[in-house]
Amino acid sequence: MSVDTARILPLRNGAGTNPKIVAKNIQKYFGNVLAMEDISCSINEREFVAIIGPSGCGKSTFLYLIAGFEKASHGELLINNVPITGPGPDRGIVFQEFVLFPWLTVLRNVTLGLDIKGVQRQEAEERARKWIRLTGLSGFEDAYPSTLSGGMKQRVAIARALTYDPEVLLLDEPFGALDVQTKNYMIQDLQNLWLEANRTIVMITHSVSEAVQLADRVLVLSSRPSRIIADVAIKLPHPRDLRDPLLRRHEDEITAILSAEVDKAMSLERQASAKAERRGS
Amino acid sequence: MSVETSDVRLERYDLSTAPFGAMVGIGRAALIVVPLILWELCSRFGLINGFLFPPPSMILYKLWVQSGPIGNPPYAIWWHVAYSMLRLLSGITLAVGIGTLIGVALGMSRRARLVFQPIISILMPVPTLAWTPVLLLLIGIDNRTTILVVFLAAVFEMIYIVASGIEMMNVKMLWVAQSMGATRWQIFWRVIIPGIFPYLITGTRLGTGYAWRALIAAEMLAASSYGLGFMIYDASEYMNMDVIYGGVMLIAVLGYVLENVLIGKIEAATTEKWGVLNER
Incomplete structure (x- = not known):
């Protein structure tokens, strides 16, 4: 080379x-x-x-x-x-088939890692919104995964994995x-x-x-x-x-x-x- | 587990009348109203035995009187309904709670499943009423007996459905939660319980159906003063046909309300909103 x-x-x-x-x-x-x-x-x-x-x-x-x-x-x-x-x-994981939690909205899927850590809801949402914005999901925070396209679901999965750092x-x-x-x-x-x-x-x-x-x-x-x-x-x-x-x-x-x-x-x-x-x- | 239905919404159970408009609604109402009118006329004009088949208007009148202050005892219908509901809801609550715990345990552990599956398969088809004499001897004529009958009627269905719900669950959902550092407790409440929710609803709906039937029968054997089953049984002793029919109508209406309206509301607020399909 x-x-x-x-x-x-x-x-x-x-x-x-x-x-x-x-x-x-x-x-x-x-x-x-x-x-x-x-x-x-x-x-x-x-x-x-x-x-x-x-x-x-x-x-x-x-x-x-x-x-x-x-x-x-x-x-x-x-x-x-x-x-x-x-x-x-x-270690954060993103699967081929997304594996989102269908009972949580996009925002709640993304904050879950922080919720589990016990991070304050307001701070968790702030950190989640950063990755939601960077993955191009702004405006879909309150949507349920079943309403999203495959590409958007994968964005949620990536944002979810990145948010808990x-x-x-x-x-x-x-x-x-x-x-x-x-x-x-x-x-x-x-x-x-x-x-x-x-x-x-x-x-x-x-x-x-x-x-x-x-x-x-x-x-x-x-x-x-x-x-x-x-x-x-x-x-x-x-x-x-x-x-x-x-x-x-x-x-x-x-x-x-x-x-x-x-x-x-x-x-x-x-x-x-x-x-x-x-x-x- | 639950199937996401973003692309194709399979509304298998949707009985909304939308595509056919008023026609379906009229048809449905007619199927209830027309036979009642025929019954009323036949009974009034002596075409059928008016003692065995009292006209519906008389039945409704009897219910009205019995639910008022001059009923015997006063407000009797309300008491009967209240007692039946108390027993039903206590039994169902117990069955959902305990059935879910056992179902989750069985679903999570292959070994537990192998050990417990046969005994559950054997006990499940035993008609709940067969236990009633045993419970009567153990506990006596008491609310606890009827509540236990309701519990037994619903709990096996709950265990079975919850366990199969866990088996159908995508193990990667648990992995995602684990890689977020979730504790067992957090995984149980945040992933397993919502994950099996479609199954919980189905189990509760089926269990409530079985329990409701078992309750009425158990009240005929093991209630001394109140309850819809007791009311019908007591009325048969005195040949009060109108009370018997009134009881049957109340049972039908309350059963419908429980299974469809109440559980339907829970369904609309959860699985329907999430866009997941209920497993049946």
Whole structure:
């Protein structure tokens, strides 16, 4: 990537060099099935890391391990050098399917994290309104989620996760349920939000273009049992334009790694099913 | 769990007359009024036995007299209704509270479910009235007996529906609350209870229906002075057909009010406003 070095610009706010999240030899079994073989990585403070991989490779599982919803079978997972033992308000989560609370208005969904902390209602609303404004939801504070479009629901979910001020924002395929137009719009917005929020972000995605457009680093996972097969740094300033040739080059590079991996997985799968068929006949 | 209905609103239970206007309203009223008029005429002109089928006007008159100061005892109808309602609402409240707690416990723990499912499945179909003789021997003719009958009639439905509501709930809702640092107590009140609200409403509605039927029957066996069931039973001893029919009419009207108007109001203020569908 010698081409890029000439163009390195100081990253906005500078992704720090202190490791925020460290994974050491993470292994995860579901029953007897090995889902994660060996994952080791380090995610720095204020870094935006995208994790990409073939479907079913366990990228969401890795995110849930960081979130504390699931436990690793082996290995060590640290946040601020402290082992992760369960979910906590230092990590905010946004799911593909939004998971809003339908009985709460937009404003109450967004303030919930602060309500739970016991923050005064007035202060909670003030802090919520900031993120409601930045996510473009002003005017919808009193609407119930069922009346919102998919893109707006996702904005509520993002505002909800940012309002209680987590150090790390975990995004689980945040644009997966959105149509293309809404998605492109949200990607632009997320870049600006990130500049504003200045947090560590870990995003799971299966879209290479999303990953290269948003992230400082893209980790590519292998198919199951998963390992990290590539760690690509994208040293381009934000906001990024998908037509930028350098961005295209990264996109092609990662796509190539990914399709080689998918090809390998598919041929293995075919061999296995052919073997099973021969055994059957 | 509840399905959001932003795009397609499935108004399965909406009986508003809007699309057909007055026609439906007239049809509905006619189905109640016309048979009553026929009954009235047949009874008055001796086409049917006037003792077994006293004219509706006489029945209503009897109800009117019995709810006034010259009733026997004075204001009798009000007392009967008040006692029945007291027993019903106490029993239902107990059933909703205890049923919700047990249902949540069963829903949250797979092990508890495996242990308790069979016993609940066995007890659920036992007609509540079958317990009444036992309760009568244990407690005697007392409000507690009828309240317990109401409780038993409603509680199994509550447990069952709440447990399945929890099972249907998106576990990610709990995750979101956990990652906000919510305590178990906060998760219970802020996520689980509102999350299963559509099921709570359905359970309460079904449970109230069962309980209402069980109550009237239990009052015939286990009430000594007041209650609509007692009123009908007592009237049958004296062959007061008008009181019997009056009691039946009151039961029908009160049951309708409870199930549709009262619970309907709660529904409109909660799940309908939220745009989630009630599970039935």
